[in-house]
Amino acid sequence: MSDSDVTASQLGLCVCHGCGGLSRLAGEGHDMCCRRCGTALHLRKPNSVARTWAFLIAAYILYVPANVLPMMRTGSLFGAQSDTIMSGVAYLWHSGSWHLALVVFIASILIPLTKMFSLTFLLISVQRGWTERALERTKLYRVLDFVGPWSMLDVYVVTILVALVQLKTLATIQPGPAAAAFGAVVVLTMFATMALDPRLLWEPKENHHV
Amino acid sequence: MISHALTACHECDLLQRKPILPSGGIACCRRCKAVLFRRTPNSLDRALAYTLGAAILFIIANMFPIVGLEVQGNANATSLYGAVESIWKNDMEGVASLVFATTILIPAVEISLMLYVLVPLKFERLPRKMSAILRILQSVRPWSMTQVFILGVLVALVKLAHLAHVVPGVALWAFGGLILSLTAAVATFNTHELWNLVTENE
Numbered sequence: 001m002s003d004s005d006v007t008a009s010q011l012g013l014c015v016c017h018g019c020g021g022l023s024r025l026a027g028e029g030h031d032m033c034c035r036r037c038g039t040a041l042h043l044r045k046p047n048s049v050a051r052t053w054a055f056l057i058a059a060y061i062l063y064v065p066a067n068v069l070p071m072m073r074t075g076s077l078f079g080a081q082s083d084t085i086m087s088g089v090a091y092l093w094h095s096g097s098w099h100l101a102l103v104v105f106i107a108s109i110l111i112p113l114t115k116m117f118s119l120t121f122l123l124i125s126v127q128r129g130w131t132e133r134a135l136e137r138t139k140l141y142r143v144l145d146f147v148g149p150w151s152m153l154d155v156y157v158v159t160i161l162v163a164l165v166q167l168k169t170l171a172t173i174q175p176g177p178a179a180a181a182f183g184a185v186v187v188l189t190m191f192a193t194m195a196l197d198p199r200l201l202w203e204p205k206e207n208h209h210v
Numbered sequence: 211m212i213s214h215a216l217t218a219c220h221e222c223d224l225l226q227r228k229p230i231l232p233s234g235g236i237a238c239c240r241r242c243k244a245v246l247f248r249r250t251p252n253s254l255d256r257a258l259a260y261t262l263g264a265a266i267l268f269i270i271a272n273m274f275p276i277v278g279l280e281v282q283g284n285a286n287a288t289s290l291y292g293a294v295e296s297i298w299k300n301d302m303e304g305v306a307s308l309v310f311a312t313t314i315l316i317p318a319v320e321i322s323l324m325l326y327v328l329v330p331l332k333f334e335r336l337p338r339k340m341s342a343i344l345r346i347l348q349s350v351r352p353w354s355m356t357q358v359f360i361l362g363v364l365v366a367l368v369k370l371a372h373l374a375h376v377v378p379g380v381a382l383w384a385f386g387g388l389i390l391s392l393t394a395a396v397a398t399f400n401t402h403e404l405w406n407l408v409t410e411n412e
Contacts, residue, residue, distance in 0.1 A: 005241060007223040008218030008224075008225045010225075013225065015220055018344075018348070019341065020220065022216055036408060037405070038342070038345075092369065097368050100365055100368050100369075103361070104365060134222070134242070135241075138222060149353075152312065152359075153358055153365065155308065155362070156358065156359045156362025156363065156366075158305075160288070162300060163288035163292055163293035163297070164279045164287075164288055164366070164370065166296065170284060175300050179305050180305050198222065199220075199222055202242075
């Protein structure tokens with residue numbers, strides 16, 4: 001950090017996360033609201049680290065049933081079949097649509113896992129108070145923020161399949177419990193990303209205004 | 211408010227002077243390169259046009275079936291709401307609510323709130339409670355997932371294509387247009403300039 005780099009919090013200033021306006025915080029800065037938009041002002045998102053851990057751990061736990069339990073059950077004249085996320089990818093791969101298998105693999109397996117591991121890494125880096133490579137870690141945070149919703153893909157695939165394949169005697173598809181677990185994982189990791197304050201990535205531990 | 215000449219980066223908290231931007235310019239943080247704000251030429255007119263387009267396409271996309279299926283004389287088609295209903299009937303209320311919220315409710319709220327802000331401004335009037343509306347818009351935006359939904363539909367169609375005859379519905383094309391116009395509307399809807407309007411009118 002060069003000498004000319006002054007952060008707002010060092011001067012007791014705070015940027016409003018509602019409207020982006022700059023305000024001066026009096027004292028500890030509790031219970032203050034932005035004059036322009038009325039949003040509660042905080043130097044940093046309150047309890048950022050603890051809340052991110054809570055969402056993240058819940059996501060890790062639900063990730064297990066999301067992968068082990070069936071995502072959907074297909075019943076047809078030729079018998080019944082259960083599909084997990086991974087067997088769905090394998091099915092697409094073997095049926096010749098390798099490009100779609102790749103899309104589903106990236107959205108349903110690669111993105112959620114990368115996201116959870118990266119958040120874990122960012123949280124540890126904040127708790128250790130690392131200041132090196134803050135720019136790279138901020139970029140990682142931006143990527144996580146951007147890819148968040150794309151993991152919802154498989155939930156939508158199941159929704160459409162269940163609605164369409166209701167051909168009484170020929171074939172029916174029912175959603176499996178993994179759909180609910182997987183939806184919850186996506187929502188929880190999005191909450192975790194939102195709870196993490198990227199400004200903490202730039203600060204040594206003693207400066208944390210949590 | 212301290213000074214209108216200064217701003218702090220929302221991602222790394224660096225205090226810096228606001229640059230004066232040419233039309234179409236983007237101000238980035240000096241340290242972490244986060245986009246601080248931008249100046250969009252004709253922001254109001256363009257955002258309004260795209261949002262109106264998105265509103266019309268959204269209505270069409272929700273009124274007609276997205277896809278149909280034909281197997282040996284059995285035919286079945288579903289609209290978006292129909293899909294939500296059938297998931298609900300399969301005792302998956304949570305998943306149904308999630309799909310309903312991210313593909314119907316939140317995009318609808320997003321489009322209506324943008325119109326609520328843009329239409330009065332076009333007639334040079336400040337909409338009531340504008341700051342509250344802008345805040346709600348910011349908080350719902352990450353949960354609007356129409357693009358992901360359409361990719362999901364396409365994956366489902368390919369999975370079904372070799373089992374049955376798949377008929378793309380009117381809503382599928384409307385959804386395609388909706389993604390484009392909604393993305394363009396969000397890109398031209400300049401929150402920073404709208405907040406400045408709120409300040410000027412205080």
